[in-house]
Amino acid sequence: MTSKSRWKFLAMLALVLVVVMVWYSISREDKYFELFYFPISEKKEPCFQGEAERQASKIFGNRSREQPIFLQLKDYFWVKTPSAYELPFGTKGSEDLLLRVLAITSYAIPDSIQSLECRRCVVVGNGHRLRNSSLGSVINKYDVVIRLNNAPVAGYEGDVGSKTTIRLFYPESAHFDPKIENNPDTLLVLVAFKAMDFHWIETILSDKKRVRKGFWKQPPLIWDVNPKQVRILNPFFMEIAADKLLSLPIQQQARKVKQKPTTGLLAITLALHLCDLVHIAGFGYPDAYNKKQTIHYYEQITLKSMAGSGHNVSQEALAIKRMLEMGAVKNLTYF
Numbered sequence: 204m205t206s207k208s209r210w211k212f213l214a215m216l217a218l219v220l221v222v223v224m225v226w227y228s229i230s231r232e233d234k235y236f237e238l239f240y241f242p243i244s245e246k247k248e249p250c251f252q253g254e255a256e257r258q259a260s261k262i263f264g265n266r267s268r269e270q271p272i273f274l275q276l277k278d279y280f281w282v283k284t285p286s287a288y289e290l291p292f293g294t295k296g297s298e299d300l301l302l303r304v305l306a307i308t309s310y311a312i313p314d315s316i317q318s319l320e321c322r323r324c325v326v327v328g329n330g331h332r333l334r335n336s337s338l339g340s341v342i343n344k345y346d347v348v349i350r351l352n353n354a355p356v357a358g359y360e361g362d363v364g365s366k367t368t369i370r371l372f373y374p375e376s377a378h379f380d381p382k383i384e385n386n387p388d389t390l391l392v393l394v395a396f397k398a399m400d401f402h403w404i405e406t407i408l409s410d411k412k413r414v415r416k417g418f419w420k421q422p423p424l425i426w427d428v429n430p431k432q433v434r435i436l437n438p439f440f441m442e443i444a445a446d447k448l449l450s451l452p453i454q455q456q457a458r459k460v461k462q463k464p465t466t467g468l469l470a471i472t473l474a475l476h477l478c479d480l481v482h483i484a485g486f487g488y489p490d491a492y493n494k495k496q497t498i499h500y501y502e503q504i505t506l507k508s509m510a511g512s513g514h515n516v517s518q519e520a521l522a523i524k525r526m527l528e529m530g531a532v533k534n535l536t537y538f
């Protein structure tokens with residue numbers, strides 16, 4: 204081989220190598236995107252009865268199958284269901300307050316959900332990734348749309364939809380006018396973190412004397428809702444989200460800032476037990492060094508606002524990635 208043709212040969216070899224490397228990295232990226240973001244088709248995703256429950260048992264074990272989604276009066280009135288943990292992971296010590304709340308609220312899963320052959324659910328996180336996503340009409344097509352805290356819908360319908368089947372909240376995160384951001388039949392599901400949260404909902408619903416102290420932010424004192432639409436989430440789901448997804452210690456009395464799952468991670472845990480198919484949207488925080496990036500789709504606040512909240516967002520991201528990788532949930536936004 205002359206030196207000229209040797210060079211030609213080497214150049215060809217280098218070119219082939221570059222092509223192979225580019226192809227390999229593109230195909231890997233495709234796989235990555237398929238895992239953490241999946242393209243939305245016009246057709247409804249096929250739904251398989253019991254699929255989410257099968258996935259849930261891999262993550263959370265079989266104990267969760269027997270647990271009611273919402274707390275029931277009979278478990279506290281006729282039998283005194285013992286709980287191993289205090290709020291937010293159990294009801295130990297809060298039974299009397301809880302009993303009064305359960306006497307005026309309901310626990311039933313509405314017929315509109317109960318009668319579905321297969322329950323397609325979407326959990327809408329409050330993340331900035333929903334902004335300009337145009338996912339509104341896609342979100343509205345799910346049978347059950349789960350929203351969190353005071354996340355607005357009015358004015359953001361194009362990106363987040365307008366249907367709200369279930370909204371998780373606690374006193375400090377309750378919207379002051381629940382009629383604006385919900386549908387007439389939205390289930391308002393209280394996530395209790397402390398005994399005062401039960402006291403708050405009782406005084407609001409039975410129009411008793413309000414207590415202002417004991418909250419980290421002033422909750423509504425007048426709240427125009429029908430008690431029949433209020434449910435109390437079984438704290439068992441907080442326990443398993445903390446234990447199985449984040450490996451947090453459940454008994455942690457000595458610690459100053461108690462670590463706990465975010466309401467969104469709790470909602471995914473709930474959905475895996477209530478639904479047959481679980482999709483998520485609007486999850487994911489900016490990197491810690493991204494100090495100016497706003498975190499919500501509806502307001503300008505940064506990660507700094509979450510200091511002292513007791514959440515480990517990087518650990519949560521790993522937990523969500525794990526659920527995406529195993530196919531337990533699918534993501535409508537990127538992750």
Ligand SMILES: CC(=O)N[C@H]1[C@H]([C@H](O)[C@H](O)CO)O[C@](OP(=O)(O)OC[C@H]2O[C@@H](n3ccc(N)nc3=O)[C@H](O)[C@@H]2O)(C(=O)O)C[C@@H]1O
Nearest residue numbers: 328329330351352376465466467468486487488498509512
């Ligand atoms: C200041 C403060 O305490 N902020 C907390 C707020 C606040 O209390 C409410 O918005 C009411 O005003 O609530 C939280 O969360 P927040 O209401 O912000 O968001 C709801 C859930 O969406 C997911 N999320 C949000 C933003 C983002 N960039 N990525 C996300 O994945 C999370 O799973 C989150 O749970 C909460 O309840 O978890 C957690 C936040 O720490």
Ligand SMILES: CC(=O)N[C@@H]1[C@@H](O)[C@H](O[C@@H]2O[C@H](CO)[C@H](O)[C@H](O)[C@H]2O)[C@@H](CO)O[C@H]1O
Nearest residue numbers: 373375396418419463465466510511512513
């Ligand atoms: C002891 C106490 O009240 N701690 C408060 C935290 O619960 C609260 O975190 C907030 O507590 C909520 C429950 O009440 C939710 O878990 C929410 O995700 C979380 O951010 C932070 C908010 O800045 O303020 C502290 O004083």
